[in-house]
Amino acid sequence: MxxxxxxxxxxxxxxxxxxxxxxxxxxxxxxxxxxxxxxxxxxxxxxxxxxxxxxxxxxxxxSPDLTEERKGPRVDAPEQALNGFLRGVGLTKDQLEIRDDKKGQTYYAVMQKPGRxxxxxxxxxxxxxxxxxxxxxxxxxxxxxxxxxxxxxxxxxxxxxxxxxxxxxxxxxxxxxxxxxxxxxxxxxxxxxxxxxxxxxxxxxxAFVMLDSEERAEHIWEDAKNMAFAAGLELVEDSALLAEVAGLVEWPVVLMGDIAPDFMNLPPEVLITSMREHQKFFSVKNAKTGQIEKFITVANRTTADNGATILAGNQKVLFARLSDAKFFWENDLRIAKAGMDVWADKLTNVTFHNKLGTQAERIDRIAKLARELAPIVGADADLAAKAAKLAKADLSSEMVGEFAKLQGLMGRYYAAEAGLPDEIGAASEEHYSPLGPTDTVPSAPVSVAVAMADKLDTLTSFWAIDEKPTGSKDPFALRRAALGVIRLILENSVRVDLLKWLGAQTLAGGGGAVDLDNLLSFFHDRLKVYLKDAGIKHDVIDACLAMPRNDDFSLLVNRARALQGFRDSADGENLLQGFKRANNILTAEEKKDGVFYELDPEAKLAEDDAEKALFSALDTAQPLLDGAIKAEDFTAAMAALAALRAPIDGFFEHVQVNADSEILRRNRLCLLNRIRSVMNSVAAFEKIEG
Amino acid sequence: MAQTASSKPRSFQEIILRLQNYWAENGCAIMQPYDMEVGAGTFHPATTLRALGNKPWAAAYVQPSRRPTDGRYGENPNRLQHYYQYQVLIKPSPPNLQDLYLGSLNAIGIDMEMHDIRFVEDDWESPTLGAWGLGWEVWCDGMEVSQFTYFQQVGGHDCKPVSGELTYGLERLAMYVLGVDHVMDMPFNDPDAAIALKYGDVFKQTEQEYSRWNFDVADTDTLLQHFKDAEAECQRIIDTPHEDPKTGAKIIMAHPAYDQCIKASHVFNLLDARGVISVTERQAYIGRVRALAKLCADAFVQTEAGGAAP
The missing domain is CATH 3.30.70 (Alpha-Beta Plaits)
Incomplete structure (x- = not known):
């Protein structure tokens, strides 16, 4: 070893x-x-x-010794074959073994491979x-x-x-x-x-090398936290920065420095971002005021002056960096207070996409959509339209030019400085969300309207110019946009027949036609992924997608959740088997006879008790189901279906569908059809596997 | 790295002189700035062209560099439309290039025992030169003081062997070493000289003049024409047969062609500062300059200096 x-x-x-x-x-x-x-x-x-x-x-x-055997040609094979074999194994003829094989005597090479x-x-x-x-x-x-x-x-x-x-x-x-x-x-x-x-x-x-990056990170984190604590302050957590900094030093020495008072009225996010992006500094904040008061830098060495020179140098660099940030902030504030018109004008010169016109044109479209969406999500229409107009104004600001990741957030600060209602600032900050499956979804109605409008414009616009995602390529993040719309709708219980609604809007830059049916199936694909993660199986989703109004995602998902719950219950499982049995018999007989048994079955033709019980159970369930579906109460609908389980089981146990009497047989097939149609009024049960 | 810390320099020019001496002592040919307007020291043919081919090379020089969009009328503490870069190019890159570089910091008075020097990932790419390399920006106490690059490609050609390139932003580095907060306050020559000059005495007025010209006055029609002319001339030089009818010798005019490429690049920068180039056009212009750079690189590798057999 x-x-x-x-x-x-x-x-x-x-x-x-x-x-x-x-x-x-x-x-x-x-x-x-x-x-x-x-x-x-x-x-x-x-x-x-x-x-x-x-x-x-x-x-x-x-490594262990190995013995390798290779079968060669038969003894009576031509000379050439043997020579080829000998060359291949690197042996001479006298080193080969001859063994009796099924087909006669055959050469074998047995090679000892000693371990290495x-x-x-x-x-x-x-x-x-x-x-x-x-x-x-x-x-x-x-x-x-x-x-x-x-x-x-x-x-x-x-x-x-x-x-x-x-x-x-x-x-x-x-x-x-x-x-x-x-x-x-x-x-x-x-x-x-x-x-x-x-x-x-x-x-x-x-020799001043900490070999383990985790040890370095831990050392940095502990020292930084303690230094902040000793100053009565709190370290701002940043695990990505911590990992990066631990990869820049072999001998981490943590130093804490001051931020000049000149920069105290900059928003904390600006300080944090500037220090992080440019200098890889951690931020140290005053827990009471939320203000960033100090920074922490990590040097790669000790010095005779305990880092005083290094810290002074870093402080100086930071001063220059923050002077830039302050310069941007002050210039931006002037424009914000004057109503941000300059920024809006600038966006008329910024191309969004060469086939989709400028940012300004895009914003106009978003504002229109937001106005139309406002009543649907419970927002004031004028406010939503105004918020949409201003939501991207900060893209022209100097601060966002410097730190793109502050987009939206700066808009909120500038909206506040401009004396605009808080809903407008909030929409600016929140309308990019959600950015993924776990990101927070906005809930303020104005923000929801702008966020949905923004994403729907993006989707319909790229659909209009036929730039859809393919395979792993999705350069305009359209999948993310579609998932965003879905989450905005579901998590805010928004009720909208999306396809119908989109069909009534003026859509897309460039004026191209949008294939809305295709877009809907794109949404459905995203929805499937999203629901699968939420524990709803693909067949259950398919069973709901096949129902009417499948462009109302809230309705669709309510149905799917109830159906999955039912599917997972014992009643659901049995009823599904009953449905399949009914459906199989019916399909087979219909095919054989070349007719559809779609007439109402007649109760008076029922002979068996079990058959009568099924008629009466269906009669009881029907109005309950109709009511529940009308009220979109799918849990109640599933409960009504559950009541059919025992009568259907009983029917199949005691009654022979293919009775000798043709009248009875036809009536019973029509009864099976009634089971099918009653169940299919809730969801397309034939899509469910089981 | 056993050097003892050098004394503190006292002026901008002393820092330059010490770098010149240091790199001369370490075997570089000390060259002079290229006599054309360029955006960075890399454009000097002693770097761009000499990084190509297999002939060993070692050069160091100061290069005045112009970035018209960075003009701030001399008001900004460290942004200038005209500034100096110190450039070192050694081919093949020696194994001790990092140590040599650290020695140069020591030579200009940065005491390695007191400062925190770091090599932070920063890959270099010049879309106009069709060039890229891997390396770092070098940080001294959190400030970027140099760019350190191993050239991998120039003008679309693989660099074999690889050159090591060092670029020092002289004003920023000097401000740090001299402890000056505004570039215009920096001593240019010895502060005790009979006629002591500050950086501002030398350049404040020119920064104002050029800022105005770059941003508002330069005639864009003329510049557009200059761009086209330089592009055409570059192409014409490249297309000229290699055999000189007068002498009968084979003379490939890689350098004159490259001058036109440099000219086109600078004119593009001026047009950019004048704000007449849209986002989409920008890419197209960069592509046109790159195409010229590539032609020149293709030509240079056919010359003797470019490693072709004589």
Missing amino acids: ADLLLELFSEEIPARMQARAAADLKKLVTDALVDAGITYADAGALSTPRRLCLTIDGLLDK TASEILAEVLPQIIRNFPWPKSMRWGSSSLRWVRPLHSILCILSAEDGAEIVDFEIDGIESANLTAGHRFLAPQWFSVKSFAQYQTELKS
């Missing part, structure tokens, strides 16, 4: 690639070892900005893995032919056991594997030799 330690030491690896690369390295090497017959106990991968590190414990020293040492195998597979490593982007350097994410400088590769460590010998493009590594670039750049992982990790730590 031996332990492998591999370190690939390079120039700085982009932070976002480190974790994935370490995981890939582990998988590639362990897979290759297992393929070659070397098992292991445990493997781990670590990374820093300058190193990828792999440890594999408890490796077999050798782990070291030999590693020396063979590692160069291949390194040469073909799956970096998202790789490069060449100097005169090398090797590609790596950045220049690769050294390879440490040892197998260590209790009796010492040996170097796994290989060479790639002039880099020879060795047992050496170096410490921190500035704090301990000396090279030292490595005997085991434990010694490697300990010695690296005294």
Whole structure:
């Protein structure tokens, strides 16, 4: 048993690639070892900005010996066939065995393949893995032919056991594997030799390298939190930034600095975004006021002045950055207070899409749709139209020009500064939502109207120019828009026959015709995915999609939820079987006879008690069902169906449909048809699998 | 990295002089700025063209760079339409290029023991030159002080071997080293000289003049014509037969053609600053300049300096 330690030491690896690369390295090497017959106990991968590190414990020293047999030609086969076989296996004729086979005497080659040492195998597979490593982007350097994410400088590769460590010998493009590594670039750049992982990790730590990115992240997080706490403040959580920063340092030193008072009236989101995007700073806020008062930066070293110079430098850079932000904010406020007309004008010059005109034209369409949607979602029509007009004005602002991710939010600040009603600001912030299956859905009526109008305009416009998503390509995020509309409707219980409603609107830029039926089936596809995640099976959805008014998604989903609940109950299961039995018999007989048994069955022809009971159960259920469906109370409708279960079961148990009397037979087939049509008035049961 | 920290420089020009000395000592040919208007040091043929082909190369130089859209009439503390870049190009990139680079920071008075130097991912791409590379922006205490790139492609050609390119934004770097908050306040020459000049004494007025001209006065019709002329001339030079009828020698005029490419690129930047190029047209113009850059690269690799057999 031996332990492998591999370190690939390079120039700085982009932070976002480190974790994935370490995981890939582990998988590639362990897979290759297992393929070659070397098992292991445990493997781990670590990374820093300058190193990828792999440890594999408890490796077999050798792969097992193998015996390989190959069947050759028959003894009486022509000479050429035998020669070919000998060349293939690399043996001479006298080394072959002759065995009796079904077809006569046949040559066999029996080859002993001795196991190979782990070291030999590693020396063979590692160069291949390194040469073909799956970096998202790789490069060449100097005169090398090797590609790596950045220049690769050294390879440490040892197998260590209790009796010492040996170097796994290989060479790639002039880099020879060795047992050496170096410490921190500035704090301990000396090279030292490595005997085991434990010694490697300990010695690296005294050479100012924390090998484990999680340890670095934890260290940063704890120090940052404590510093903020000691100042009576609170660290703003940002796990993505934490992971990134942990990938930029080998020896994290957390420093907290001040934000000059000049910037205190900037919105906190602006401070957070500017500091994060440009400087990779964490924000520290005053929990009482919500104001960002300090920043935290993470240096890659200790200094004699405890980071004072570094902090001063960072503060200076931040001052320049925030001066820019403040300049944008103040310019924007002037325009906001004057009513944002300048911004709206600017959007007349911004192309939305070369076939769909300008942003301004698009906004006009959205405003019209929002006005029409307002009564449906319970919003004031004028307010909704005005909100839609202003919702994207901030796209022209300097702040959003600098930080695109602040779109909408800045609109809310500017609307407030302009003295506009809060509904308008809220619509500006919320109308992009929901951005995915888990994002928050707006609920304020004006926001809902604008959000729906925005997405519906996008969808109908791209449908009009036939730019629909294909396969994995969805450059205009139309799937997301459709899901957004669905979630806005469902989560706000909006009632609208969407297809009918869209048909009555003036739609789409460029004036092209919109294939609304096609768009509806696109919505239905998104709805299926969405409902599947909510536990509603595809056949249940199909059973509801086949019903009338399937463009009213609230109605559709109410039906589907009730049906799924019913389907999952014992009554539902049995009734479904009854339905299938009725449907199968009926379909078969109709086909055979070439007629449809669609007449009302006559109760007076019922002979058997079970048959009479079914008639009376259907008579009782019918008005209940009609009422429930009219009231769109599908739970009640399912309850009414449940009452049919026992009578239908009883009917099939005691009554023979294909009676000798043709009159009785026809009446009973019509009775089956009645079962089918009663059930199909609730949902298309024939679509349900079972 | 055992160098002891250098003394603090006292002026903008001292920083430039120290970089010149440092890179001269480290084996670079110290070249002079290219005598044409360019947007960045990369455009100098000592970088763009010399990064192509297999001949070793090592050059360093200051390059005045013009970005008309960045003009702020000399008011902004660090934005200028005319500024200086310091550029180093070494082919093949030496294995110790990072250390050499850190040595240059030390040479201009950045004490490695007190500052936090970081290599932060930043891939470089020049759509107008059809060039890209991987590397970093180098941060000193959170400020970007240089761009560090391993060239992978220029003018559509793979770089073999790969050149290492270093670009220092001189004003910003110098402001940091000298502790100045507004570029115009920065000492240009020795602050104790008999005639001590600040950056503003040298450039404040020109920033105003060029900002006005770039944004409002430059004649767009003339510029559009210049663009077309440069494009046509570049193409004509490239199309001229290689054999010179006067001398009978094979003379491929890669550099004169490339001058026209540079000219077209700068005229495009001016048109952009004048705000007469729409978003869609922008891409088309960039594509036209790239096509010229590619022609010039294709021509250069057929020359001796470009690695072709003589």
